[in-house]
Amino acid sequence: MFYTSSLHRITLLASKPQRLHQFAGTKLQSSPKRTRTIVTESAMNDAFTKYTQYLNDLNDKRERVVKASRDITMNSKKVIFQVHRMSKYNKEEVLKKAEKDLAAVTNQYMSRLVKELQGTDFWKLRRAYSPGVQEYIEAATFCKFCKTGTLLNLDEINATLLPLGDPSLEPLQINVLDYLLGLADLTGELMRLAIGRISDGELEFAKKICSFARDIYRELTLVVPHMDDSSDMKTKMDTMLQSVKKIENACFSVHVRGSEYMPLTGSNDPSSFLVGVPDIEL
Amino acid sequence: MTYMKPAFRNAICTSSHFLNPKSIIIVPSKLSSLQSLPTLRTSLSPSFLRYRFRFETFRLLSPAYCSSFAMAGGDHPASASSVSLEKQFEDFRLQLEESGGFRERIRAVVFEIESTTRLMHASLLLVHQSRPTPELLEKAKSQIAVLKGLYNRLAEVLSQCPGQYYRYHGDWRSETQSVVSLLTFTHWLETGSLLVHSDVEEKLGLNNSEFGLDIEDYLVGVCFMSNELPRYVVNQVTAGEYDCPRKVLKFLTDLHAAFRMLNLRNDFLRKKFDGMKYDLRKVEEVYYDVKIRGLTASGEVNGDQGIQGQS
Numbered sequence: 001m002f003y004t005s006s007l008h009r010i011t012l013l014a015s016k017p018q019r020l021h022q023f024a025g026t027k028l029q030s031s032p033k034r035t036r037t038i039v040t041e042s043a044m045n046d047a048f049t050k051y052t053q054y055l056n057d058l059n060d061k062r063e064r065v066v067k068a069s070r071d072i073t074m075n076s077k078k079v080i081f082q083v084h085r086m087s088k089y090n091k092e093e094v095l096k097k098a099e100k101d102l103a104a105v106t107n108q109y110m111s112r113l114v115k116e117l118q119g120t121d122f123w124k125l126r127r128a129y130s131p132g133v134q135e136y137i138e139a140a141t142f143c144k145f146c147k148t149g150t151l152l153n154l155d156e157i158n159a160t161l162l163p164l165g166d167p168s169l170e171p172l173q174i175n176v177l178d179y180l181l182g183l184a185d186l187t188g189e190l191m192r193l194a195i196g197r198i199s200d201g202e203l204e205f206a207k208k209i210c211s212f213a214r215d216i217y218r219e220l221t222l223v224v225p226h227m228d229d230s231s232d233m234k235t236k237m238d239t240m241l242q243s244v245k246k247i248e249n250a251c252f253s254v255h256v257r258g259s260e261y262m263p264l265t266g267s268n269d270p271s272s273f274l275v276g277v278p279d280i281e282l
Numbered sequence: 283m284t285y286m287k288p289a290f291r292n293a294i295c296t297s298s299h300f301l302n303p304k305s306i307i308i309v310p311s312k313l314s315s316l317q318s319l320p321t322l323r324t325s326l327s328p329s330f331l332r333y334r335f336r337f338e339t340f341r342l343l344s345p346a347y348c349s350s351f352a353m354a355g356g357d358h359p360a361s362a363s364s365v366s367l368e369k370q371f372e373d374f375r376l377q378l379e380e381s382g383g384f385r386e387r388i389r390a391v392v393f394e395i396e397s398t399t400r401l402m403h404a405s406l407l408l409v410h411q412s413r414p415t416p417e418l419l420e421k422a423k424s425q426i427a428v429l430k431g432l433y434n435r436l437a438e439v440l441s442q443c444p445g446q447y448y449r450y451h452g453d454w455r456s457e458t459q460s461v462v463s464l465l466t467f468t469h470w471l472e473t474g475s476l477l478v479h480s481d482v483e484e485k486l487g488l489n490n491s492e493f494g495l496d497i498e499d500y501l502v503g504v505c506f507m508s509n510e511l512p513r514y515v516v517n518q519v520t521a522g523e524y525d526c527p528r529k530v531l532k533f534l535t536d537l538h539a540a541f542r543m544l545n546l547r548n549d550f551l552r553k554k555f556d557g558m559k560y561d562l563r564k565v566e567e568v569y570y571d572v573k574i575r576g577l578t579a580s581g582e583v584n585g586d587q588g589i590q591g592q593s
Contacts, residue, residue, distance in 0.1 A: 045358065045538060047476075047478035047480075049543070051544060052543050054497050055497070055544055123446055123448035124448035151367050151370070155368065215364060226471060228385075228449075229379070270351075
């Protein structure tokens with residue numbers, strides 16, 4: 001009872017905080033003690049109205065950022081799948097499509113995130129957008145590697161994000177931690193790619209993937225101990241080592257038993273591998 | 283590791299044997315004998331060395347040499363791309379080491395904040411043993427100035443990495459929440475009202491600096507303060523202060539009502555707020571116990587005659 005009555009009073013006061021003094025002064029002059037408590041109550045009330053506003057804004061923003069991040073994740077995954085559709089014969093067009101898709105992710109979804117976060121302390125909401133950004137980095141570096149065989153640098157990624165935002169505000173820049181976490185995931189994709197390439201007969205490409213994945217793993221061993229929350233990264237490093245080992249083992253198998261794979265690798269036409277044999281001997 | 287040549291490995295092993303704290307000074311000269319390696323950094327800053335040697339020295343040191351070795355004469359060609367890859371990771375490591383340094387400096391200040399908070403808490407705990415006296419509160423309040431100084435130092439450290447407040451926020455979050463709870467509790471003991479966010483900032487000297495008090499931290503701190511109130515009420519009644527439960531109940535009811543205006547997420551603050559109702563219930567129980575025995579009648583009860591008439 002006590003409870004509801006005071007709550008009622010609070011909602012009343014909330015609508016007209018400026019009239020409060022007058023009201024308390026005229027009606028309750030007989031009881032000075034009560035006047036004082038009502039005044040402090042309203043100060044508390046005003047303050048809490050401010051906090052409510054702050055929390056509402058923050059939560060809305062976080063919600064939007066999470067949504068943007070999910071969209072980025074989903075569409076970056078599609079880009080990665082597109083890259084995996086690559087084979088010896090359609091490399092050019094598959095990669096072209098993947099790049100186009102990636103550009104769409106950047107312009108459509110990353111730009112939403114950039115607009116949302118620009119000019120603020122983007123560390124505050126990092127946990128809300130980090131998964132999306134990691135996936136995006138994975139997709140972008142994956143595309144780049146398949147195309148040129150090199151690693152897409154963080155500076156290059158950030159440079160592509162700059163034009164998406166308002167130049168007058170501090171732009172969203174992907175931080176080192178998210179970049180490294182994204183790279184750690186890249187090795188898993190590289191592993192799948194390597195296995196695919198080997199079964200497709202592209203041994204040179206597989207070897208290149210192998211040394212690239214090794215390079216990344218090796219470089220990361222130096223950096224990981226300095227990362228802020230390295231526990232997450234440590235599990236990723238373990239998975240990464242597994243992936244690197246899988247690539248190495250696959251490369252080893254074809255290296256040792258290479259001759260047994262030859263008939264397939266030389267074939268131009270998958271349906272007639274026997275006809276392909278002479279190709280090898282040329 | 284597999285790239286390492288035996289002779290080189292021996293050199294590292296010998297030097298790592300020497301790496302006890304006393305002989306750290308000789309390490310740079312040992313390193314300089316390896317200057318011929320192209321990518322080896324010869325100008326190691328003191329903090330760099332300290333950071334390195336604190337942890338597993340050998341493991342952290344050796345991969346650096348291995349990689350530069352592998353690049354120089356290893357089994358795969360040192361193309362332009364792998365050099366740029368190496369370069370980028372080198373930059374990352376420097377960046378991360380720098381932020382690790384920041385973190386250490388922040389933690390040093392936070393450590394002092396924590397111990398000051400402990401002193402303040404200890405002196406405030408005396409309110410449970412007697413009625414709160416002005417001297418007692420003065421003693422607790424004397425620590426506020428110390429805290430203010432420490433927060434200024436923290437703000438100064440943070441001013442060197444602008445826009446990264448929330449990167450390091452976790453390092454002072456829980457300590458700051460305790461500070462808030464102590465400040466608001468002291469203020470409440472003095473005036474019977476809630477110290478609002480901006481006033482806490484002012485007391486800590488944060489109101490016009492970049493470094494502010496996070497509102498969620500403030501609210502969590504207020505919840506911590508509310509946790510203190512049931513115990514306070516119980517002890518005050520034991521000490522013969524029978525009007526205390528009424529005042530506390532009034533305050534806590536208002537506070538709880540105010541918190542109900544907030545739209546909370548399912549997070550720590552929400553959990554703390556949910557706990558507040560148990561504080562409220564405990565205080566209500568004490569109030570009831572005191573009232574039903576007519577103990578309040580001895581004190582000044584002008585204020586709640588209306589309620590008394592109704593019940």
